Amino acid sequence: MIRNVLSIAGSDPSGGAGIQADLKAFSARGVYGMAVLTALTAQNTQGVSGVHLVPPQFVADQIDAVFADVRVDAVKIGMIANAGIAEAVAAALADRRGIPIVIDPVMIAKGGAALLAPEAVDVLTRRLLPLATLLTPNLPEAAALLHQPVASSREEMAAQAEQLRALGPAAVLVKGGHLDSDESPDVLATAGGLHWFEARRVPTKNTHGTGCTLSSALAAELAKGASAEQAVAIAKDYLADAVAAAGSLTVGSGHGPVQHFHALWKHGE
Numbered sequence: 001m002i003r004n005v006l007s008i009a010g011s012d013p014s015g016g017a018g019i020q021a022d023l024k025a026f027s028a029r030g031v032y033g034m035a036v037l038t039a040l041t042a043q044n045t046q047g048v049s050g051v052h053l054v055p056p057q058f059v060a061d062q063i064d065a066v067f068a069d070v071r072v073d074a075v076k077i078g079m080i081a082n083a084g085i086a087e088a089v090a091a092a093l094a095d096r097r098g099i100p101i102v103i104d105p106v107m108i109a110k111g112g113a114a115l116l117a118p119e120a121v122d123v124l125t126r127r128l129l130p131l132a133t134l135l136t137p138n139l140p141e142a143a144a145l146l147h148q149p150v151a152s153s154r155e156e157m158a159a160q161a162e163q164l165r166a167l168g169p170a171a172v173l174v175k176g177g178h179l180d181s182d183e184s185p186d187v188l189a190t191a192g193g194l195h196w197f198e199a200r201r202v203p204t205k206n207t208h209g210t211g212c213t214l215s216s217a218l219a220a221e222l223a224k225g226a227s228a229e230q231a232v233a234i235a236k237d238y239l240a241d242a243v244a245a246a247g248s249l250t251v252g253s254g255h256g257p258v259q260h261f262h263a264l265w266k267h268g269e
Helices: 018-028 056-069 083-093 118-131 139-146 154-165 210-223 228-244
Strands: 004-011 032-044 047-053 074-077 101-103 172-175 186-190 193-197
Touching (some): 004 056, 032 083, 083 118, 101 210, 139 154, 210 228
Parallel strands (some): 004 074, 074 101
Antiparallel strands (some): 032 047, 186 193
């Protein structure tokens, strides 16, 4: 049976991040993708120049419309933008327990633009994190959620992963891409303890949408029945190959997108 996965996130008209990246990742991982938009952005590979928010009630209406008609096997939550949308999403999902929910706390764009209002952090922490099967912050996002300095060591990463899990998520994956080292380790905190995933840092500027792509791949694997640990292993391998193949694309002059369909498209076709 082909699984159905819903993304609740913002739009990237250049196609590398947000809803567009989510739908590509869902397709590449063999699940049927659906999308509820929380925001329209004006952005490209060089940065975000504008954000137009969808009214919270209409975000809820989109979610309700999907659930009223379609079996949803997993949900990925990306850009929430403000407290009103966070409340609407939390309310719409609160009674739909038993479905894996991956939350990628999109707070800051690659170019530095803020994508989550400060007052929304409390709502995200209080209302949405307890619904999460898996939370996937990078180091700045983990620090912002905890109101702490950014982790600069494995020990601090592990401590923050455990502290975030104490806020309600079943599992937390803290991504170490911002560490100042040749390695890019991620740590997964679950009820069973900590599990480290090691990776060499890939020298490339084609990293637009990597967080969106990883969280969507994770949601796809959870929808197919994988454990958190299995999902992380599979999704990280998929993303690593997508980053490695990004050079085959010629999209923009800034942080280019990853090649979501590296396993499906022959080079040059």
